Amino acid sequence: xxxxxxxxxxxxxxxxxxxxxxxxxxxxxxxxxxxxxxxxxxxxxxxxxxxxxxxxxxxxxxxxxxxxxxxxxxxxxxxxxxxxxxxxxxxxxxxxxxxxxxxxxxx
Amino acid sequence: xxxxxxxxxxxxxxxxxxxxxxxxxxxxxxxxxxxxxxxxxxxxxxxxxxxxxxxxxxxxxxxxxxxxxxxxxxxxxxxxxxxxxxxxxxxxxxxxxxxxxxxxxxxxxxxxxxxxxxxx
Numbered sequence: 554x555x556x557x558x559x560x561x562x563x564x565x566x567x568x569x570x571x572x573x574x575x576x577x578x579x580x581x582x583x584x585x586x587x588x589x590x591x592x593x594x595x596x597x598x599x600x601x602x603x604x605x606x607x608x609x610x611x612x613x614x615x616x617x618x619x620x621x622x623x624x625x626x627x628x629x630x631x632x633x634x635x636x637x638x639x640x641x642x643x644x645x646x647x648x649x650x651x652x653x654x655x656x657x658x659x660x
Numbered sequence: 661x662x663x664x665x666x667x668x669x670x671x672x673x674x675x676x677x678x679x680x681x682x683x684x685x686x687x688x689x690x691x692x693x694x695x696x697x698x699x700x701x702x703x704x705x706x707x708x709x710x711x712x713x714x715x716x717x718x719x720x721x722x723x724x725x726x727x728x729x730x731x732x733x734x735x736x737x738x739x740x741x742x743x744x745x746x747x748x749x750x751x752x753x754x755x756x757x758x759x760x761x762x763x764x765x766x767x768x769x770x771x772x773x774x775x776x777x778x779x780x
Contacts, residue, residue, distance in 0.1 A: 587766040596770035649765040
């Protein structure tokens with residue numbers, strides 16, 4: 554079973570700055586990696602799938618990279634609506650698994 | 661517009677049962693694999709279960725295997741999760757999600773969730 558670990562647990566960033574979130578898998582997942590944004594009381598929102606493909610309607614300031622066991626979500630210039638929790642998820646094999654999340658908070 | 665609407669959550673005693681429903685609209689439901697994902701209070705997301713588009717293939721997280729059953733009615737555009745022998749640790753918001761990808765377990769559309777509370 555693959556375990557996903559996200560770092561850091563909390564990231565304090567000023568609006569307009571760049572945020573870099575990391576996700577590591579205990580085994581290779583190829584590029585079968587997705588990122589979600591989660592706000593309290595709302596459904597998860599798919600941001601990125603296939604490691605680097607933005608989902609429909611996702612702004613270009615969100616980008617994903619990596620392969621194998623190391624992945625990164627970058628938010629190039631944080632907007633007020635981007636302060637939220639972010640989760641990575643592998644879907645390479647059974648069972649799929651989420652990371653524990655990174656909270657992006659206002660500095 | 662794709663819509664997924666969960667229902668059926670509530671308060672149940674330990675050892676009890678509950679059946680969740682997810683009503684789908686805005687897409688050809690029978691063509692898509694579906695999943696249930698949950699989030700316990702203050703915790704992260706946890707994948708719970710998957711069903712193929714026809715319902716013949718299902719998978720479960722170890723934490724719910726043997727207690728939960730996923731099913732679907734394509735004629736009614738509905739997904740279900742029968743939850744038996746409920747435990748306190750099953751307390752969570754349960755989301756249905758349309759599955760995509762090679763094993764159809766990343767969700768491109770999600771419902772708003774339904775809260776299940778297991779407590780005496």
